[in-house]
Amino acid sequence: MAQAFAELSVAQIQAGLTAKEFSAKEVAESSLARIASADKAVHAFLETTEEAALAAAARVDAAIAAGDIAQAGPLAGVPVAFKDNMNLEGTHTTCSSRMLENYVSPYTATCVSKTIEAGGIPLGKLNMDEFAFGSSTETSAFGRTFNPWDLERVPGGSSGGSSAAVAAGLATLTLGSDTGGSIRQPGSFCGTVAVKPTYGVVSRYGVVAFGSSLDQVGPFARNVQDAALAMNALAGHDPLDCTSQPVTTDFTANLAEGVSGMRIGVVPAFMEAEGLAPEVRAKVEEAVEHLRQMGAEIVEVDLPNAQAAMSAYYVLGPCEAFSNLARFDSVRYGYCEPGCKDLGHQYEASRSAGFGPEARRRIMLGSYLLSAGVYEKYYYPAQQVRTLITQDYVKAYEKVDCIIAPVAPRTAFKFGEIADPTSMYLSDMFTISINIAGNGGMSMPVGLGADSGMPVGVQLISPAFKDENMLRAAAALETVYGAAPVAPAFADGKDGE
């Protein structure tokens, strides 16, 4: 298999299909074969979906044979893959947990069906932190995923498989979910364009819930145009998720406009934050300077309550997770401990054996925080802090169209390097306030850090339902930094040697 199709962009794939240089069937077969060889080193995939891939490819080839590739959709022939918390009928949807090891989806998530209806070729399901609890994909019950840029390092998390698959050129587009940074942080760690849309842009129906008021689905890509095309396919109201909004924006429309006249905010407190690695800070400052040179007006903005976001999140997230994970009862689906004499014992034994340590910690924490007397001390104030953080952003966006900040305090760390849960939580210090407020944020790769040699992303943050602003600024940065490359050890069809 000479051609690594998943290293191509959407436009390149569609040009090749239209010119009949290759067929969608060849794209599907070759991409699956590439996963079989190269994913041994990365372990981004938990399952491949040959049948669904070939069926999707047949539809695209039929449209091409009929002379109209557009009929097959805007993502026609594009190799895609999904985080394993997204249901696709007939596939395992495990959330990387023993709890759901044998669960087979009886239905398909809206974000998945929209991607496939847009012509995407579904290659498989991607590894993640168990139930999305983590920042390194090390908590997966089915083994860790390796960062394609350095196999001794984590890909980030929780959508680590989604970012690693794109960085290794095993898929052109993938989907992830982001509750506190789970799209953007692995985007930064693996050097991919990683978008967490505004809460409500994409339907959450069929995505296994973690924090229902925080979760949002978004795409990973290697260039901004591809990410915007995916956003077009994903966005919009879904009758099955009443929080999804009637968004009809064409996210590709303003990508070529540049940033001249755009007001872009910098948050001094973020740039001075304790724990921000000098190489990351230098890259963010460099990107700010490029934006300034391209005509953006750089404005200092203040988010005075953002430092409370971490503690608010580690109250709200576990509370919502505790509630959402109550459904795993060992009766309707999920792991069931054999030989239990009564139902109460079966619940306890099954949930104890089915959930890993971090999932258990978050469930226990949520259970405690929602208990009488404790609720008033933590949960209620956390929701009040949410008001303050949201107001901070609203005020900031009176002055700017977009904010630029670090994504993560540092580049990808080595396996096992961060073992203490509270230290791991700091990975999300710059991303969490965006989930709390509900607006959009993305990671845009800006090259490699001077000290670690690992990818660095800058975070672009949009006002709510103005996700096109951050994509526009990202597209301008792309004219300087170029599209995100496939990690060198995997480029041009290499297998990571």
Next chain:
Amino acid sequence: MTQHLTEKDVRGIATYARIGLTDEEVTEMTVDLNSIIESLKPITEYDLEGVEPTFHPIGNLSNVMRGDVEGESFTQEVALENAPKQQDGSFLIPAILGGGDE
């Protein structure tokens, strides 16, 4: 560091959360939870007098009711497909009160 929870508290929470823990796990969990709860301290120190809470990022949401019309849904077989144990078209569970004889 403040001791927010004792091992006894943690056992109580585990019962409520339906998570069985061994003695060793209770000890470990107590240390972890105390350290996490300590890190949440800033939330208790804010002056939030008069600040309204935001329970959801999208304001003005109202409940959505569909028409009371029969639509497509899972068949009984599909709904049971993932059940660890089933019998006669139903989910099968052990005794709910006391210990059974099985």
